[in-house]
Amino acid sequence: MRKKIFATGMGGCVGHYLYDELKKNDEFEFIFLIRSPEKVKYDTSKINVIKDEFKNIKKYAEIIKDADYIIHLLADWGGEEGNFQETIDFFNCIDTNKTEKILYFSTASILGKDNKPNISVKTCGTPYIRGKYKFYEKLLSMPHYKKTVILYLTWVLGGDKNHPYSHAYYAIKSGVKFIDIIKFFSVDINFHFIHSKDIAQIAYFLLKNDTKEKEFILGNEPITADIFIEKMCQVLSKNNPKFKINFPIEPTIKLAKFFGKKFSDWDEYCIGNRKLTFNVVNPASFGLTPYYPKIEKILEEIFQTR
Structure with missing residues (x-):
């Protein structure tokens, strides 16, 4: 049965x-x-x-x-x-x-x-x-x-013509238009x-x-935001800059608050735990074989560069 x-x-x-x-x-x-x-x-x-x-x-x-x-x-x-x-x-x-x-x-x-x-x-x-x-x-x-x-x-x-796309897929696709600006900044964030x-x-x-x-x-093992952007540049055949500007998160948040920007409790939590792994x-x-152990393989699929 x-x-x-x-x-x-x-x-x-x-x-x-x-x-x-x-x-x-x-x-x-x-x-x-x-x-x-x-x-x-x-x-x-x-x-x-x-x-x-x-x-x-x-x-x-x-x-x-x-x-x-x-x-x-x-x-x-x-x-x-x-x-x-x-x-x-x-x-x-x-x-x-x-x-x-x-x-x-x-x-x-x-x-x-x-x-x-x-x-x-x-x-x-x-x-x-x-x-x-x-x-x-x-x-x-x-x-x-x-x-x-x-x-x-x-x-x-994940996602392709036979599978719906994940929310993260759309976030990456929508953010790629800013890659020529983003690549010049270094942000202290880790993620799985x-x-x-x-x-x-x-x-x-x-x-x-x-x-x-x-x-x-x-x-998978955590990667930094900097590595993620570097891999995106490689997949998109864009040059990685020889220098990066450090993006100071805490001072930027304080400045935004000074000018009236409101942050939710969840925003504050995520900012404070941005390196949590x-x-x-x-x-x-x-004992199984991963299909996508590296971020670059996923990015190649997203941008169909393989």
């Missing part, structure tokens, strides 16, 4: 790549909750697609209770409820005696210096961040926790990144294999 997978968020960038992995296995039966299935780029003929919004998740309690695996990939970017109360409603529909494993996707933005959720984001975060943190807090006391694998995502890249195809590879592995650890931060995992951590 085939195992049933109930999944949310499969209409997005990561979801498309994840289905590429899942469909290789004939032992699965798929039930996907998708708000706009007409936008999905893959063949859904072998999938039980439920067209509805996540806020109505309790309507499908009986279907959810019958699932062997749960994948909760959906993110409510605009508010707190979808990431908190509606996610609690979803988990309350899960039969922990029947369901073997739950893959829950969160964001590394809720994490602090110890690689654990940081309580300060509960108050200073955006509604999306607050919801993700509050659900983690709740999950710890739920019976589902022991069957849940939590995947914290760093900066997510990971391609959606590698996220999918890890998620599929964790679905099929048990691990001692139950919480993973997905990303984590103990990350990528496909190689599980």
Whole structure:
């Protein structure tokens, strides 16, 4: 008998790549909750697609209770409820005696210096961040926790003609018009990144294999903003300048405030933690071969220079 997978968020960038992995296995039966299935780029003929919004998740309690695996990939970017109360409603529909494993996707933005959720984001975060943190807090006391694998995502890249583009993809594409100016400035920022195809590879592995650890931060080793800009210049065949002007973040922020610029609590938090890095995992951590271990390979795909 085939195992049933109930999944949310499969209409997005990561979801498309994840289905590429899942469909290789004939032992699965798929039930996907998708708000706009007409936008999905893959063949859904072998999938039980439920067209509805996540806020109505309790309507499908009986279907959810019958699932062997749960994948909760959906993110409510605009508010707190979808990431908190509606996610609690979803988990309350899960039969922990029947369901073997739950893959829950969160964001590394809720994490602090110890690689654990940081309580300060509960108050200073955006509604999306607050919801993700509050659900983690709740999950710890739920019976589902022991069957849940939590995947914290760093900066997510990816997308092509067969997969929707990530938010970061659009940010890079829109910012490239300023590259001839940006390349002359040095900014003291670090960040992790990971391609959606590698996220999918890890998620599929964790679905099929048990691990001692139950919480993973997905990303490649951190790179600096300067290295990122240098790689962009290389990919775009632009000369890297022989000198750079240091962009002093703190003095600039103080000056902006002096002239009336308002910064949210989350802005302040991000500025203060702009060099925060984590103990990350990528496909190689599980004995797999990464598709996109280097940022330049992703940039080549974005700008189609390969």
